[in-house]
Each structure stands twice: as C-alpha cells, then as structure tokens.
Amino acid sequence: MPLAAFRGVGKTFPNGVTALDGLDFSVEPGEFLSLLGPSGCGKSTALRLLADLLEPTAGRIDRHESAVRNIGFVFQEPTLLPWATVAANVSLPLRLRPAPGVDSRHRVDEALALVGLDEFRHAYPRELSGGMKMRVSIARALVTRPQLLLMDEPFAALDEITRFKLNDDLLALWRKLDCTVVFVTHSVFESVYLSTRILMFTPRPGRVAAEFKIDAPEPRAGRFRTSPEYGAQCREVSAALAQVMKQDTGEG
Amino acid sequence: MARPAAAARSPAERMLRFLLPALALGLAFVAWEAIVRINALPPYILPGPILVFQTLFADWGVLSESLYVTLRTTALALLLATVGGVLLALLFASSRLVELSLFPFAVVLQVTPIIAIAPLLLIYLEPNTAVLVCAWIVAFFPILSNTALGLASVDHNLRELFALYGASRWKTLLLLRIPAALPYFLGGLRIAGGLALIGAVVAEIAAGTAGRGSGLAYRIVESGYRLNIPRMFAALLLISLAGIAIFAVLSLLQHLSLRRWHESALDRES
Numbered sequence: 128m129p130l131a132a133f134r135g136v137g138k139t140f141p142n143g144v145t146a147l148d149g150l151d152f153s154v155e156p157g158e159f160l161s162l163l164g165p166s167g168c169g170k171s172t173a174l175r176l177l178a179d180l181l182e183p184t185a186g187r188i189d190r191h192e193s194a195v196r197n198i199g200f201v202f203q204e205p206t207l208l209p210w211a212t213v214a215a216n217v218s219l220p221l222r223l224r225p226a227p228g229v230d231s232r233h234r235v236d237e238a239l240a241l242v243g244l245d246e247f248r249h250a251y252p253r254e255l256s257g258g259m260k261m262r263v264s265i266a267r268a269l270v271t272r273p274q275l276l277l278m279d280e281p282f283a284a285l286d287e288i289t290r291f292k293l294n295d296d297l298l299a300l301w302r303k304l305d306c307t308v309v310f311v312t313h314s315v316f317e318s319v320y321l322s323t324r325i326l327m328f329t330p331r332p333g334r335v336a337a338e339f340k341i342d343a344p345e346p347r348a349g350r351f352r353t354s355p356e357y358g359a360q361c362r363e364v365s366a367a368l369a370q371v372m373k374q375d376t377g378e379g
Numbered sequence: 380m381a382r383p384a385a386a387a388r389s390p391a392e393r394m395l396r397f398l399l400p401a402l403a404l405g406l407a408f409v410a411w412e413a414i415v416r417i418n419a420l421p422p423y424i425l426p427g428p429i430l431v432f433q434t435l436f437a438d439w440g441v442l443s444e445s446l447y448v449t450l451r452t453t454a455l456a457l458l459l460a461t462v463g464g465v466l467l468a469l470l471f472a473s474s475r476l477v478e479l480s481l482f483p484f485a486v487v488l489q490v491t492p493i494i495a496i497a498p499l500l501l502i503y504l505e506p507n508t509a510v511l512v513c514a515w516i517v518a519f520f521p522i523l524s525n526t527a528l529g530l531a532s533v534d535h536n537l538r539e540l541f542a543l544y545g546a547s548r549w550k551t552l553l554l555l556r557i558p559a560a561l562p563y564f565l566g567g568l569r570i571a572g573g574l575a576l577i578g579a580v581v582a583e584i585a586a587g588t589a590g591r592g593s594g595l596a597y598r599i600v601e602s603g604y605r606l607n608i609p610r611m612f613a614a615l616l617l618i619s620l621a622g623i624a625i626f627a628v629l630s631l632l633q634h635l636s637l638r639r640w641h642e643s644a645l646d647r648e649s
Contacts, residue, residue: 175539179543180539203536204536206534206536209641210639223544224545252640
C-alpha cells in the first residue's frame with residue numbers, strides 16, 4: 128500500500144497561478160523518489176501538498192496515517208534558527224511536538240552522529256559552512272525518526288564537491304534508516320544518481336510527463352557516477368526532459 | 380581567514396579610537412579656557428571649563444539630586460515604554476484588525492511635537508506625572524514600531540517548519556517570533572533611551588514655570604533666571620553625560636544579547 132497517493136490533484140494559488148493540474152502519482156514505501164523538472168513546474172508545491180503545508184484546490188491526496196504523522200522536511204535553504212546552537216536547532220522538532228518516552232538528548236546525539244556533526248553541537252549556524260548547515264538541517268529532519276523524508280532541492284545552493292559528498296551521505300542514510308525519501312531537484316544527474324524512481328514534471332501547470340525506474344547496483348557510490356550505465360540513464364532522462372521542454376515551447 | 384578588516388581591529392587601532400577623541404576634547408577645553416582668559420570674559424557671559432567643573436563639584440548636592448530626578452524619570456519612562464511598546468506590538472502581531480485600528484494613534488502621538496503636548500498634559504496631570512508621560516510618549520514609538528516590524532519579519536521557511544511540526548501559536552511566538560524580533564527591539568530600545576531623556580528634559584522645561592520640578596532641566600531654567608551661567612553649563616554637562624551613559628548601557632545590552640548570532644554584533648574577523 129502506498130504511503131501517499133495523489134489523485135487528480137490541482138493547485139491554483141490565490142494570485143491565479145496554476146502550479147499543478149491533474150497530478151497523479153504515488154509514493155511507495157522504502158523508495159527514493161525524485162521529482163524532476165524545470166524551475167517553476169510545481170515540484171515544490173507538490174512536496175508541500177504532500178507535507179500538508181498546502182491544501183489542494185482540486186483532487187485529493189490519500190495518505191497512509193503513519194506517514195502523515197512523522198514527516199521530515201528539508202528546505203532549499205538550511206532554515207536554521209540563527210540564535211540557537213546546532214543541538215538546539217536539531218532538537219526543535221521534539222520541542223514543538225513532544226512525544227512521551229522520547230529521550231530528546233539521546234535523539235539529538237544520534238541525529239548529529241548520523242550527519243557527522245557531533246563535535247559541532249555547541250556551534251551557532253553562523254559559524255558553519257553551507258554544507259555543514261545543510262547537514263544540521265538534515266539532522267533536524269531525522270531527529271523524529273521520520274518514515275517519510277521530504278527534500279526540496281536541498282543541495283541546489285552548494286558547490287559540486289560538497290553536493291557529491293552529501294549525495295553519498297544521503298544514500299547511506301536512506302539505506303541505514305530504511306525510510307522513504309521524496310526528493311525535489313532540477314538536476315538530471317543528481318536524480319539519476321540518487322533515485323530508485325524518477326517522475327518528470329511538465330512545465331507549469333505541472334503534471335507527470337514521464338516515469339523512469341533507475342536500476343543500479345546497490346550500494347551506489349562514486350564509481351557509479353562514472354559508469355556507462357549511469358551515463359546511459361542520464362542520457363535517456365535528459366532526452367525526455369528536452370522533449371518535454373520542446374512540447375511546451377511548441378504549445379506556448 | 381584574515382581579511383583587511385582584521386587588521387583594522389588591532390590593539391593600536393583600538394587605542395587610537397579612544398585616544399584621538401579624548402585628545403581632541405582636551406584641546407577643545409584648553410582652547411575654550413584660553414579664549415575666556417585672554418578676553419577676560421566674565422563668568423555670566425561665558426565661564427571657562429575649569430569654573431564649570433568647580434561649580435559641578437561645589438553644587439554637587441543640588442545637581443546630583445536633580446540628576447537623580449531626571450534619571451529616575453527617564454528610566455521609569457523607558458521601562459513603561461518598553462512594556463507598553465512590546466505589549467502593543469504583540470497585540471498588533473496577533474491581530475491585523477487591532478493593528479489597523481490603533482497604529483494611526485501611535486503615529487499621531489509620534490509626529491506631534493512633545494513640547495506642544497506638554498502644556499496640555501500639565502493642566503490635566505500633576506507636574507511629575509506629566510513629565511513622566513511626556514518622556515513615555517516619545518520613547519514609546521520606536522519600541523512599538525521596531526518590535527512590530529521584527530515580529531512580522533520571520534523567515535517564511537521557518538514558519539512552514541513550525542507549521543509542519545504542528546506548533547501552537549504560543550510556541551511559535553515564544554520560540555520563533557520573539558527571538559527573531561529581538562535585534563529589532565534592541566535597536567528600537569537604543570533610540571528610545573535617548574528619546575526618553577530628551578522627552579524628560581523637554582517636559583521639565585515646560586513644567587519648570589508651572590512649579591515644582593527639580594530635574595536637571597529645571598536647574599538650567601532656574602540658573603538662567605539667576606544668571607548663574609556656570610551652573611547652567613554644569614547641569615548641561617550632566618545631561619549630556621547622562622545621555623552618553625544611557626546610550627552606552629543600551630549598546631552594551633544589545634551587544635551582549637546578540638554577539639553570538641546576529642550580523643550586527645559579530646566581529647568582522649570571523
């Protein structure tokens with residue numbers, strides 16, 4: 128049974144912009160699903176609908192109850208409280224929604240260890256690099272041990288070296304934590320590297336234009352990035368993306 | 380990483396920052412004293428700085444009492460302005476309707492010169508209370524408007540994050556909006572501190588003729604009537620020092636509360 132299913136979902140904002148129209152897809156347990164598409168195609172809107180931060184204006188979203196209750200969300204920017212230490216930032220979700228029997232100190236230690244920032248618990252966000260801030264943001268999303276981790280172009284603002292490193296770390300986390308990830312990106316290469324499945328969105332209003340299953344040997348690592356299979360998959364997805372974009376300009 | 384700005388904060392540079400103004404001030408005093416002596420100006424026209432300092436010590440009994448009165452009025456007005464400004468800002472933040480209805484009143488209070496309101500207040504209120512209210516009115520607005528701006532300037536993603544974890548309004552206010560508003564509030568407080576002193580002095584002058592104020596501004600008016608010019612200067616000096624002290628204390632408070640995280644208080648070296 129899927130964790131969540133979008134059925135003919137549409138979203139029109141009060142300013143008249145239709146971000147999504149007739150969106151159908153489902154999130155299967157345990158998968159790494161990427162939503163791929165050009166800027167402004169409504170991928171982020173779809174993610175916010177999934178997180179229940181927005182209400183659809185058409186259609187409906189069926190959610191598995193466990194998935195709704197425990198969601199982790201990583202924004203495009205680190206979105207940390209600048210006045211709070213790393214540890215205080217990571218423990219924020221537990222403070223906002225206290226759960227009985229949860230040792231929050233232990234959970235924070237665990238989450239920081241997962242992203243390799245144990246030594247920086249007393250640092251302030253201002254003292255960290257962009258990549259480290261993003262790790263804190265990921266640790267914060269993981270501190271509730273979510274079943275469903277939603278990520279909105281989390282590495283878009285980072286340099287390539289940091290991004291590759293965080294890509295590998297994210298894959299390791301996903302395998303270790305046995306959670307489901309929905310990852311929004313506009314990078315074909317990033318989506319092919321990370322995902323088990325890719326949904327390609329059309330330009331606004333967004334709907335699913337194509338779906339790709341990425342079969343690659345697990346665990347993926349740096350070597351996969353330079354393998355012929357990876358190159359072939361990227362070529363296939365890129366060609367489809369070019370097709371989608373051409374249709375759009377043709378219609379417009 | 381060492382940047383040019385780091386060099387600008389060396390100990391020698393820091394010494395210069397204190398030494399140079401002190402030296403300039405000393406030279407100005409010497410020049411002032413010299414002009415008074417060379418031209419043999421009588422003290423009732425222009426007293427020299429030495430005479431002003433002598434008067435300050437000789438009249439310390441009267442002047443310190445007045446200083447205490449003015450400082451007490453200023454501090455009390457600032458405290459009330461902080462409480463009132465912050466509470467009203469919180470009210471504005473919780474209800475747009477309240478903000479739209481009440482903000483114009485705050486603006487009217489702010490733009491009407493306090494010296495023009497003071498005589499009216501002196502009719503309705505007891506002089507000491509009227510002085511306090513005047514100081515409060517001028518100190519109130521910067522705190523209100525800055526705090527309201529701060530409460531409204533919360534990062535959108537952080538708001539979504541709080542919504543995602545189902546944070547109540549109360550928790551969002553306590554853990555997100557109030558800390559985010561703190562730098563704005565402290566900026567407003569620093570302005571309000573200076574304005575509270577100005578408001579107190581202006582109101583004391585307006586109240587002076589009405590009777591029994593005994594603040595520093597009243598001493599100035601009184602000394603003026605008696606042609607005691609050295610005492611006028613001494614009282615003026617005290618007001619000026621009080622203003623500097625208030626600014627310094629509030630700046631220190633701002634620095635101490637923000638130094639770990641806010642851009643305004645961070646050393647450029649890091």
